[in-house]
Amino acid sequence: MQRSLFLFGLACLVGSHGGWAAAAPGTSPPIPILRSSGEGPKPDGSYNWSFETANGIKSEEEGRLKPGSEPGETIASVRGSYSYQADDGTPVEISYTADENGFRPQGAAIPQPPEIPPAILRALEWIAHHPEEDNL
Numbered sequence: 001m002q003r004s005l006f007l008f009g010l011a012c013l014v015g016s017h018g019g020w021a022a023a024a025p026g027t028s029p030p031i032p033i034l035r036s037s038g039e040g041p042k043p044d045g046s047y048n049w050s051f052e053t054a055n056g057i058k059s060e061e062e063g064r065l066k067p068g069s070e071p072g073e074t075i076a077s078v079r080g081s082y083s084y085q086a087d088d089g090t091p092v093e094i095s096y097t098a099d100e101n102g103f104r105p106q107g108a109a110i111p112q113p114p115e116i117p118p119a120i121l122r123a124l125e126w127i128a129h130h131p132e133e134d135n136l
């Protein structure tokens with residue numbers, strides 16, 4: 001997960017500045033950017049960008065402002081994706097949405113919680129239907 005966040009941060013950095021990805025001193029040479037484009041932010045708050053690097057990192061994102069539930073309120077609504085090859089060669093593809101409901105990534109690399117055992121589900125349901133018994 002930390003690696004994903006690092007790559008996401010790198011993607012943002014490269015996406016907004018274009019050119020060459022930075023390499024820390026003493027490490028491998030810079031990785032060429034093969035493709036980089038985008039538009040905005042426009043007056044309505046919308047934008048998009050995408051890029052692809054020579055080592056197989058691809059990322060794209062688009063965002064817009066949408067009306068919220070309060071008068072005059074605007075909510076940033078973003079969707080995007082990134083992909084790269086993990087160190088073991090596994091292709092990693094993540095897509096995400098971010099808005100008033102938070103950041104919601106999807107992809108096979110995102111760990112999934114184990115299923116809740118039926119007995120625990122029944123207990124949670126029982127607790128939800130007996131709230132007065134919480135007041136001991």
Ligand SMILES: *[C@@H]1O[C@H](CO)[C@@H](O)[C@H](O)[C@H]1NC(C)=O
Binds near residue numbers: 049
């Ligand atoms: C950004 O949006 C414009 C207009 O819809 C589109 O033509 C362009 O391909 C988009 N660029 C990216 C990088 O998604």
